[in-house]
Amino acid sequence: MSKNNNSNNNKSVLRLKDYRVRSSDSLSKVVLLQNLKDDSGKFNPCKGGNRHTWFRRNVKSVAFMFVLTAFMFLLDSVMVSVFGSINFHGSSSTRNSNGREEDSVAHKERPTVEMYGRLLNLASSALVAEEFKQESLNFWEEPYQEASKWTPCADKRYPTSLGKPGENNGYIMVSANGGLNQQRVAICNAVAVASLLNATLVLPKFLYSNVWKDPSQFGDIYQEDYFMRMLKDDVHIVQELPLHLKSLDIEAIGSLITDADIVKEAKPIDYIRTVLPLLMKNKVVHFLGFGNRLGFDPFPPELQRLRCKCDFHALKFVPKIQEVGSLLIKRIRKFQYHAAERQLDKQLLGDFTPSISSKENYVERGSSRYLALHLRFEEDMVAYSQCDFGGGEHEKKELEAYREVHFPLLIERLKNSKPVSPAELRKLGKCPLTPEEAALVLAALGFKRGTYIYLAGSRIYGGSSRMHPFTNLYPNLVTKETLLTYNELAPFRNFSSQVFSDLDNRFTNFFGYIFVTWKKNLPWVQLAALDFIACATSDVFAMTDSGSQLSSLVSGFRTYYGDGHAPTLRPNKKRLAAIFSENSTIGWTTFEDRVRKMIEEGQRVRVRGSGRSIYRQPRCPECMCRS
Numbered sequence: 001m002s003k004n005n006n007s008n009n010n011k012s013v014l015r016l017k018d019y020r021v022r023s024s025d026s027l028s029k030v031v032l033l034q035n036l037k038d039d040s041g042k043f044n045p046c047k048g049g050n051r052h053t054w055f056r057r058n059v060k061s062v063a064f065m066f067v068l069t070a071f072m073f074l075l076d077s078v079m080v081s082v083f084g085s086i087n088f089h090g091s092s093s094t095r096n097s098n099g100r101e102e103d104s105v106a107h108k109e110r111p112t113v114e115m116y117g118r119l120l121n122l123a124s125s126a127l128v129a130e131e132f133k134q135e136s137l138n139f140w141e142e143p144y145q146e147a148s149k150w151t152p153c154a155d156k157r158y159p160t161s162l163g164k165p166g167e168n169n170g171y172i173m174v175s176a177n178g179g180l181n182q183q184r185v186a187i188c189n190a191v192a193v194a195s196l197l198n199a200t201l202v203l204p205k206f207l208y209s210n211v212w213k214d215p216s217q218f219g220d221i222y223q224e225d226y227f228m229r230m231l232k233d234d235v236h237i238v239q240e241l242p243l244h245l246k247s248l249d250i251e252a253i254g255s256l257i258t259d260a261d262i263v264k265e266a267k268p269i270d271y272i273r274t275v276l277p278l279l280m281k282n283k284v285v286h287f288l289g290f291g292n293r294l295g296f297d298p299f300p301p302e303l304q305r306l307r308c309k310c311d312f313h314a315l316k317f318v319p320k321i322q323e324v325g326s327l328l329i330k331r332i333r334k335f336q337y338h339a340a341e342r343q344l345d346k347q348l349l350g351d352f353t354p355s356i357s358s359k360e361n362y363v364e365r366g367s368s369r370y371l372a373l374h375l376r377f378e379e380d381m382v383a384y385s386q387c388d389f390g391g392g393e394h395e396k397k398e399l400e401a402y403r404e405v406h407f408p409l410l411i412e413r414l415k416n417s418k419p420v421s422p423a424e425l426r427k428l429g430k431c432p433l434t435p436e437e438a439a440l441v442l443a444a445l446g447f448k449r450g451t452y453i454y455l456a457g458s459r460i461y462g463g464s465s466r467m468h469p470f471t472n473l474y475p476n477l478v479t480k481e482t483l484l485t486y487n488e489l490a491p492f493r494n495f496s497s498q499v500f501s502d503l504d505n506r507f508t509n510f511f512g513y514i515f516v517t518w519k520k521n522l523p524w525v526q527l528a529a530l531d532f533i534a535c536a537t538s539d540v541f542a543m544t545d546s547g548s549q550l551s552s553l554v555s556g557f558r559t560y561y562g563d564g565h566a567p568t569l570r571p572n573k574k575r576l577a578a579i580f581s582e583n584s585t586i587g588w589t590t591f592e593d594r595v596r597k598m599i600e601e602g603q604r605v606r607v608r609g610s611g612r613s614i615y616r617q618p619r620c621p622e623c624m625c626r627s
Contacts, residue, residue: 148564372538429574
């Protein structure tokens, strides 16, 4: 091991560009020859014994010269190979313009795609003019005072609270699928079902996903003891099944319940009729998948309250996530904080909430504020939508090929249904917003060019060719990958990533980016928690798809803990499509007015409607109290 480390150290010292390596090679030879000349007095052929005498006297130097020369040639070959395998796009970095690394094979550099060139020019001119004006409309604040009248209270005890059941009908196991946010919903739904059926909940497990490629389990993301302690008066929770049940073949006894066995958005009565008999008979049931398998209405108020208590109070991130999350927020805010500690920050960051010192000189709110944007424009979502995004025939074929591989059921359904044109899909508001459209919305709302924007989410489809229109208008775009170093992300490395040597670490620090190969081994679910923290604690949160689980849960968290000071921007894609359809004729002032009106209507304070997610809209008597 020490030999490998020494070798890596030697390599890092010689980590220079190709011409530097070659120059040092030649220089080393000259120095060695000079040494030989000094040692022998002359450097000319010797005859007889003199030759052997000279060779014996200088054998070490000669050997060292040959070894060093061989090493130089070997290093030269390695460096050419390494540098040749890295695809630099515009700079000595594989980062695309949104800060994420691109796979040079899967995402080759493409021409910039612009669907609204005229509007982009108008927006650019408007942003230049805005620099010299005071902000007339302030979307940095909640527009309605009514929002501050609702306060968190799901953790309070009431005389009507159900409490922990006296009898135990059996054990409920859950193996949740999806990413961080789907798993979070599944956990809290499982808590409600366990209470409903008077059952003991086994700490939920997470299924391994070929999409997320993350083996993380509950304890890697959330504090287990805190979760169990927070809910101890409401439901029985254990870490494992008792020994006498572990040996059972759950599937053989008929206690394995998949998503095919439970309808989507199932009602409590469905669980009482179908699951409870199995539970009482076999003393254990196992929900496999458990994605959106519990509806919101009709639902007993106390169980709704329990769901809120689980989501907003019981699920706390583990210290390593809190610590790195706190560092991320410090970097976004440039280490500038305000004297008022927010409940939102405390809930998410715990003991790592940045401390406030009276000796520090704090700036006014505004210089350290930032907007978080969840831009849902990943390849899977783009392909599934079947929309046209202006990328031409190449893009059309690429997305068709992706659908055939990843969405075979969708392909079968399309064969047996009436086709809907991409233009009609866009008109219906079914198309994800492009980065270009998102930038135009922000410009219409009056956000200045210098606005600091945190970009959450996975890789943007099309990379820099798609992000170029956005970064032209808003260059101050950052991600967790651009703000955190390799070493700071190291706590999130899973076991498979440990095979990479310390040499990779040094290359990473030298070039300022994270190797694509290393990133493929990062636990994405844990990293998604950093996006959750950065979005939830932002001054403004903007989403492009209100159906996204991350957007839904973040907006719910901001509603619950924001105290009326955590605005969320929700575009209406159908209305926005109608506005963009006039891009060739609409004036910028008209465009601004229509976009602002759309966003303002989405910010109105509303009590949760029937059937709406309580995680997204907790403003209701079951979750919050109105003063």
